[in-house]
Amino acid sequence: MSRLVIEGGHPLHGSIPIHGAKNAVLPILAATVLCSNGVSIIENCPELKDVAITIEILKELGAKVARSGSTLTIDARGRLGSRIPERLMRELRSSVIFMGAIVARKHKAKISMPGGCELGPRPIDLHIKALEGLGCSIKEQKGYLHIDAHKLHATQLTLDFPSVGATENIMLASCLSEGVTVVENVAQEPEIVDLANFLNAMGAKIRGAGSPRLEIEGVRRLFGTSYRIMPDRIAAVTYLCCGAVTGGSITLTEVIPAHIETALSVLSECGCQIETTENSIRLQAPARLRAPALIKTTPYPGFPTDAQSLFLALLCTTEGTGKIQEQIFKSRFKPVSELIKMGAVITVENDTAVITGVPALSGTKVFARDLRGGAALVIAGLGATGITEVENVCYIDRGYEKLEENLTRLGAVIQRKE
Numbered sequence: 001m002s003r004l005v006i007e008g009g010h011p012l013h014g015s016i017p018i019h020g021a022k023n024a025v026l027p028i029l030a031a032t033v034l035c036s037n038g039v040s041i042i043e044n045c046p047e048l049k050d051v052a053i054t055i056e057i058l059k060e061l062g063a064k065v066a067r068s069g070s071t072l073t074i075d076a077r078g079r080l081g082s083r084i085p086e087r088l089m090r091e092l093r094s095s096v097i098f099m100g101a102i103v104a105r106k107h108k109a110k111i112s113m114p115g116g117c118e119l120g121p122r123p124i125d126l127h128i129k130a131l132e133g134l135g136c137s138i139k140e141q142k143g144y145l146h147i148d149a150h151k152l153h154a155t156q157l158t159l160d161f162p163s164v165g166a167t168e169n170i171m172l173a174s175c176l177s178e179g180v181t182v183v184e185n186v187a188q189e190p191e192i193v194d195l196a197n198f199l200n201a202m203g204a205k206i207r208g209a210g211s212p213r214l215e216i217e218g219v220r221r222l223f224g225t226s227y228r229i230m231p232d233r234i235a236a237v238t239y240l241c242c243g244a245v246t247g248g249s250i251t252l253t254e255v256i257p258a259h260i261e262t263a264l265s266v267l268s269e270c271g272c273q274i275e276t277t278e279n280s281i282r283l284q285a286p287a288r289l290r291a292p293a294l295i296k297t298t299p300y301p302g303f304p305t306d307a308q309s310l311f312l313a314l315l316c317t318t319e320g321t322g323k324i325q326e327q328i329f330k331s332r333f334k335p336v337s338e339l340i341k342m343g344a345v346i347t348v349e350n351d352t353a354v355i356t357g358v359p360a361l362s363g364t365k366v367f368a369r370d371l372r373g374g375a376a377l378v379i380a381g382l383g384a385t386g387i388t389e390v391e392n393v394c395y396i397d398r399g400y401e402k403l404e405e406n407l408t409r410l411g412a413v414i415q416r417k418e
C-alpha cells in the first residue's frame, strides 16, 4: 500500500486547473449504456480509480471503451449483458447507478448488493422503491438483486430523501419508457444537472434538473453525442483548504465558483480573501484562520457532506472553537481519531464534532479510511509542523487526479512512497 509523505509548513502559491468531476462522470459513463445508436465521446474525464472500475464494468457488460488522454470513447451498440459481477460491485459502491441504465436498456438486471461501512451503512432502499414505482419487480436472493423490468412505465414519484444516486437511477431507468415520469424531492446537485445535460444531448427529454422536481418524457432511442464533464467541485474545495491551511495564496482555473458557494462563504468567514471569475477562484489566506459559525451538511445547495472532512481538518488550527454537524451520513467522522493523533482537540457527540483550535498540529503517521477523510489528512499534514505520513493512499486515488503533482506545483513538499 503506498503512502504520501508530507513535510508541513510550506505556504502554497501558484495556480492549478481542476480535473473533471468524479461524481458527474460515474453516472454519465453508466448512462452511455443507454445509447444503442451511436458512440459516446466523453471529454475531461479524470484518471481516477473509480473511473477505471466503471470502465471495467462497461467492458464486462459488452461495451467497447477507448481512452485517449482525457477523452473516452464508448461504443455500447452491440448486444449488452445485464449482470455486474460481485467483485466489481464490491469495489465500487456507486456502481448501483448502473441499475437504472441496465434496466432501461435490457428490461432486466442482476447486481450484487453494494458494500457498506465506509461512511456507515449504504442502503439502497430509495433506489429500490423508485424502480418499483417505475414498474420493476425486484427480488433479493443470496446477496444479489434480480430486477425484472418488462413492465417499466412512466409514473409520479416523491423521494423520501433527495438521494443523489436514487435520483440518477430514476433518470436513467425512465428516459426510454413511454410517457412522462414526474419525480418530486429529487437531488439538485450540479452532478444531477450534468447527467441531465448529457442525456438530453443524446436525445432524452429531461426537464427541471437542478430543481426539486424532475420531468422525464420517455423517448424511443438515444443517439451518440460528445460531452465535456463539469469540473470537480469537491476537488476544488480540497485544494482551497490546502491553500488556506498553509496561509498561502492559490488560484484554481477550470472551476465553477457557483458550485461551491457555501464552502467559499465559510472560507471567507475563516478570514480568507476570495476573488472569483466565471471559471476561476483566487484564495489568499491569513497567517491563522478563525473558527467559523456552525457548519451543517445538507443536500445541495447547502454545505456539501463531501467537504465536511476537509473542513474538519481545516478547523483544527483555527483561532477559537468550531462545530460541524454531519446530517447526511451516519458515520463520516473517521478522520477524527487520526487528527487527534496529530494533536487536534476534537470531541464528537452524535452527529456533531466540536473542534477546539490549537496553534499547530504535529506530523505523524496517520491512516486514511475513506476518500474525503484521506484528503482531510493531507490538508492536516500540509499545515502541520514536521513530517506526516498518510497511509492507504488507495482511498485518495479514488477521487483525486495527480494530487501530489498538483500540490508540488503549488510548492508543497509531498512524495508518494510505496
Ligand code: EPZ
Pocket (backbone or CB within 6 Å): 022, 023, 024, 026, 094, 121, 122, 123, 124, 125, 126, 127, 128, 161, 162, 163, 164, 165, 166, 187, 305, 306, 328, 329, 330, 371, 372, 399
Ligand atoms: C453521492 O453518493 C456521492 N457519490 C457521494 O460522494 C456524496 O457524498 C453523496 O452523493 C451525497 O452528496 C457519487 O456520486 C458517486 P445519497 P450517494 O444517495 O448517491 C442515504 C464522495 O466522496 N440513503 O445522496 O450514495 C445514504 O445512506 C462520495 O465522492 C438511503 O438511506 O448518496 C446517505 O445517508 C461519498 N437510502 C444519504 O441517504 C438510499 O436508497 C445520502 O445518500 C440511498 C441513500
